[in-house]
Amino acid sequence: MTVYAGQGDAHRSLALLWGAPEEPRAGRSGPKPGLSVDAIVSAGIAVADAEGMAALSMRAVGERLGRTAMALYTYVPGKAELLDLMHDRVLAELTGELPPEPAAGPAAEHAPGLPPAEHWRDAVTAWAEALYACYLRHPWVLQVSQARPVLGPAELAAMEALLRALRPTGLAPRRLRGAVAALWQFVRGLAATTADARGAAAATGVADADWWAARSARLVELAPDFAERFPLLTALQSTGGGAPEDSHREAFRTGLAVLLDGIAAGEPEEPSPTS
Amino acid sequence: MTVYAGQGDAHRSLALLWGAPEEPRAGRSGPKPGLSVDAIVSAGIAVADAEGMAALSMRAVGERLGRTAMALYTYVPGKAELLDLMHDRVLAELTGELPPEPAAGPAAEHAPGLPPAEHWRDAVTAWAEALYACYLRHPWVLQVSQARPVLGPAELAAMEALLRALRPTGLAPRRLRGAVAALWQFVRGLAATTADARGAAAATGVADADWWAARSARLVELAPDFAERFPLLTALQSTGGGAPEDSHREAFRTGLAVLLDGIAAGEPEEPSPTS
């Protein structure tokens, strides 16, 4: 089952996401904390990565840390907030931005995460590929409702990275907003499709192509007039061919190409060659 | 919480979606069925529309029909399949295609659902607006995992309608697939954003603009270096302005414009004026 994130107390959630100012902490009575928000988030991600979203319960997370479910509530207000944190932590892989601790490093101004690119098309493509890959590494994130932005640091950093990649286009703010929305949603949606195809294949032990073939056969059986009702769909499908796993990559490439062409069409003048 | 659809027995699900051939039914013993799959799906949609996805339980649906939760299992294999059916039924609003019963009407070949348009840009825009509106009428659909296509008749009809709108572009199959994916995901994603903004406003009684302002203020408070860490984001936000609800419509329009321009850029020759 999917879970509706962003439902938690926004105040607490935001504070946790941005690494709350932390009361002095020095000179506090009581036993030292044996856990940390960070450890809990990591455990949550580990559970979700390994067992899937459906298996992510407070009990399961606690168990992985050698605690009961209730122990977690000392650190995290509830499951919804934990999901917000997990979501943002995963997105941090994109930019190499580590959420709460800016701590150590003297140099390393900003871990780049994404290599610099010559042309903005390459930069945007690299961004999209990175996001796509990130979603596929943690497919459960796609089941966290994208509704209600969580506004965690990693999410904003990812957005900033995309804006940086798009800067050479000189797009007007309005069009820029549209482009950003379209790009993000496209990558997310396509990742969901890919992730699910993989999931189905893994769960049933049936290869993607076979599953699809079986499905199509059954469909024709149930709707004998399929080709007449959906002529264009039928035609498009017949040209589809190709290896099953490749078809997602192709859809990714071609869909992205459409978006990039659309962005290019909106450039006011000629783009500067570098960011 | 969101729910993972497409998890039910694919066989049963498909059969129900396409209006299973129905065993003879004449001359069957036992009490006459007091319910129907259709009624159950309608009740489910009513519950979800009124109370939200979180309140959608088998008990709640049964109660609305004056039955217990278990009574539903005579008609529907489980909750997952019910969700598939609800999803497809909602999408049927798009094309006016009524899923199982082609029954009555002598004329009325195919309810058009969407008005014919002169230029493909208008046709695609109309399609996108219709899908967007449909999602906003039933926001809970956006919490049904888009992963794993359900392949119901309405979903396919919606796809076919989009292909019809895009036909005048003469796009090559590969690019066409990319364009379809990008368009669908964009509309869905943006609808999710809009729906959630509305949901937050309704739940908290705070207007969108106020909520956003409060959130931003808190954010700056938590991350004082916000403007330095996210300069482009800050700049973009400052140009944002505008009424809150309008901003979604604007993002919709501009994002769609990007997509349409991208599609136009891929046309092999000049488009034929009509479909």
Added chain:
DNA sequence: GGGCGATACTTTACGCCATAAGGAGATGCT
């Protein structure tokens, strides 16, 4: 018309879930 098998629907029960409430033990300041 009497019985019998099929069907619709109910009650009950199981094992999950998130989390509210309250108690036990550890800790460090005064």
Added chain:
DNA sequence: AGCATCTCCTTATGGCGTAAAGTATCGCCC
């Protein structure tokens, strides 16, 4: 030493989906 404070536990509540088994109702066939 006393005590407030904090972590973590046990227990309990009210939900969930659905398996299992019981009951009532219908229609066919003898």
